[in-house]
Amino acid sequence: MSKHVLVIGGGAAGMMAAICAARKGAAVTLLEPNERLGKKVNITGKGRCNVTNDSACDELLAHVPQNGRFLYSAFSRWDGRDTMSFFEQLGVPLKVERGKRVFPVSDRSFDITAALERELRSLKVQWIRDRAVDLMTKEDGVSGAVGEKGTYRAEAVIVATGGVSYPATGSTGDGYRFAESVGHSVIAPRASLVPVECDDPCCAEMQGLSLKNVTLTVKNQKNKIIYSELGEMLFTHFGVSGPLVLSASAHMRDFEKNSYRMLIDLKPALDEQKLDARLLRDFEERANQNFATMLGGLVNRSMIPVMVRKTGIAGETKVNSITREQRRKLLQTLKAFELPVKGLRPVAEAIITSGGVKVGEIDPHTMSSKKINGLYFAGEVIDVDAYTGGFNLQIAWATGKAAGEASAEENH
Numbered sequence: 001m002s003k004h005v006l007v008i009g010g011g012a013a014g015m016m017a018a019i020c021a022a023r024k025g026a027a028v029t030l031l032e033p034n035e036r037l038g039k040k041v042n043i044t045g046k047g048r049c050n051v052t053n054d055s056a057c058d059e060l061l062a063h064v065p066q067n068g069r070f071l072y073s074a075f076s077r078w079d080g081r082d083t084m085s086f087f088e089q090l091g092v093p094l095k096v097e098r099g100k101r102v103f104p105v106s107d108r109s110f111d112i113t114a115a116l117e118r119e120l121r122s123l124k125v126q127w128i129r130d131r132a133v134d135l136m137t138k139e140d141g142v143s144g145a146v147g148e149k150g151t152y153r154a155e156a157v158i159v160a161t162g163g164v165s166y167p168a169t170g171s172t173g174d175g176y177r178f179a180e181s182v183g184h185s186v187i188a189p190r191a192s193l194v195p196v197e198c199d200d201p202c203c204a205e206m207q208g209l210s211l212k213n214v215t216l217t218v219k220n221q222k223n224k225i226i227y228s229e230l231g232e233m234l235f236t237h238f239g240v241s242g243p244l245v246l247s248a249s250a251h252m253r254d255f256e257k258n259s260y261r262m263l264i265d266l267k268p269a270l271d272e273q274k275l276d277a278r279l280l281r282d283f284e285e286r287a288n289q290n291f292a293t294m295l296g297g298l299v300n301r302s303m304i305p306v307m308v309r310k311t312g313i314a315g316e317t318k319v320n321s322i323t324r325e326q327r328r329k330l331l332q333t334l335k336a337f338e339l340p341v342k343g344l345r346p347v348a349e350a351i352i353t354s355g356g357v358k359v360g361e362i363d364p365h366t367m368s369s370k371k372i373n374g375l376y377f378a379g380e381v382i383d384v385d386a387y388t389g390g391f392n393l394q395i396a397w398a399t400g401k402a403a404g405e406a407s408a409e410e411n412h
Contacts, residue, residue: 002027005407006154008132009175010037012396013379014160015116020404021158022123030120030151031145033131036122038113040162044351044393045101049109051082051339052391052397054100060394062068064386065250066192070359074367074398080252080390083397085142090115101390126153132161135178141373142182156407158367160378161399163189163353175381176356183371185358191350193246193392196262197342198239201304206235209302215265216244218251220258227251230268240339246351247388249344253354260341266299266334276331281367283327287320294319298334307333352392356383366406367399376403 005021007014010032022028044050053060057075061068084094084102092104092115104111120127130147134155137143144153161175176186200406210232216230233242240262250259267275286294292315295304308315311329313322322330347353357377361370367382369375380395386392 002174003156003408004029004154005156005158005404006031006152006314007158007160007404008145008178009160009162009379009381010034010127011160011162011379012038012041012393013162013400014158015113015120016397016400017118017158017160017376017378017404017407018125019119019123020401021156021408022120022125022404024405024408026156026408028123028125029154030125030127031130031132031152032127033129033148035129036113036118036125041113041393042109042155045103045107045108046158048103048107048128050388050390050393051087051094051102051104051110051112051172052080052394054084054096054102054384055080058165060386060391063389063391064384064395065253066354066386067359067384068384070364071395071398073364074402075394078398079402082392083394086397087112087115092117098322099389132174132178135181135375137182137372142375154374156374156376156410158376158378158407159381160401160403161381163347163356163380175377179357179381182375184361184369187355187358189347189353189355191344191347192250192354192385193352193388194249194347194350195236195241195345196239196245196249196252198262198347199340199342200239202309203339204237205306206302207237209235209300211235211264211266211300213268214244215268216248217263217265218248218335219261219263221260226260233264238345239342243388250352250354250385250387252341252344255343261338262341263357264337264339266337272331272335276327277335279327279331283319283322287318289319291315291317291319293323310337350390352385353380355381356381359383365402366410367403368406376407378403 003026005026005028007018007030018028018030056079060075092111094102095105130149132145132147142157159175212232215230218226227248232363233244269303291313310333313326367376378399
């Protein structure tokens with residue numbers, strides 16, 4: 001008789017766990033209250049779905065700041081290339097972009113979730129639209145779950161309920177409650193990959209301005225660089241957002257002990273010497289212009305009033321009367337436009353939740369609970385999170401596979 005496995009949560013980790021358990025011969029029931037499976041997968045990568053990163057185990061681990069060692073076993077058995085071949089075998093052609101980010105050739109995240117749904121159907125996984133509210137236990141372990149609409153008995157239960165980011169997708173933190181109810185410790189969830197609030201009114205003044213091909217550097221209070229990358233960012237009414245900022249936020253982890261500042265290099269293609277030579281050329285060519293007018297050739301129009309304030313050079317100053325010290329100040333502002341960090345936006349606005357079920361209480365090979373028989377965890381509910389670039393979805397696929405296979409094979 002087939003072993004019965006119950007998967008709670010129809011996101012990336014839950015769908016992968018259900019598929020892998022069913023492929024091992026288990027009878028699988030998937031509980032997901034949303035009208036669609038993979039709701040959060042569908043909005044990742046701006047709707048394009050950054051499926052994984054074309055990397056082997058060591059490179060994947062280098063992009064996991066939180067408890068990376070825990071994932072060594074899962075990643076060594078299922079790396080980014082394994083994820084790629086898995087989806088290509090399901091009929092989704094993939095492409096690799098900058099930073100080894102992997103996307104469907106179609107740029108449609110729905111192609112990823114549709115392929116997973118097809119595979120679930122072909123393996124006869126039973127999807128029930130219900131929300132689990134509690135785990136069921138017996139003397140020797142877990143025996144199923146209670147939902148809002150019914151009771152679901154199983155010999156193994158996989159909790160893949162996600163974190164608490166994007167609550168509209170169904171990530172309501174239920175998994176943390178389930179884990180605690182059977183004796184697990186949960187590291188308090190906090191935001192990761194989230195926009196950043198700044199202590200500078202200039203952000204609101206430049207709201208909507210997108211910067212491309214700039215280098216964002218983050219320094220801590222000891223002036224140590226904790227992040228530096230070239231890419232895109234965006235000014236908002238509260239501070240900054242965009243791909244660079246989301247990645248940087250994962251490095252800003254402890255605001256009780258640390259303070260941070262962001263430095264934007266607006267001209268990363270030019271070192272200081274080359275930029276100074278360019279400024280001298282501009283000054284010669286526009287000697288009779290006002291400083292504010294000349295700035296139009298260097299920065300976006302909405303940045304001009306801010307640059308005037310930051311450099312301390314009055315906008316109506318004639319270019320030919322700007323001193324060497326003032327030119328030096330302009331150069332420094334272009335190479336290191338500074339924004340003091342106030343904090344991160346709320347966890348509900350985060351792409352990823354940092355925190356979750358304590359990794360020391362989970363077997364890293366099987367994702368099984370060390371506290372209670374028959375219980376497994378997969379994906380964001382575990383206290384692991386990574387930088388942007390497909391690494392967080394890779395965690396979901398790899399832990400989902402490990403949990404799914406083990407749940408079907410192990411005797412409880």
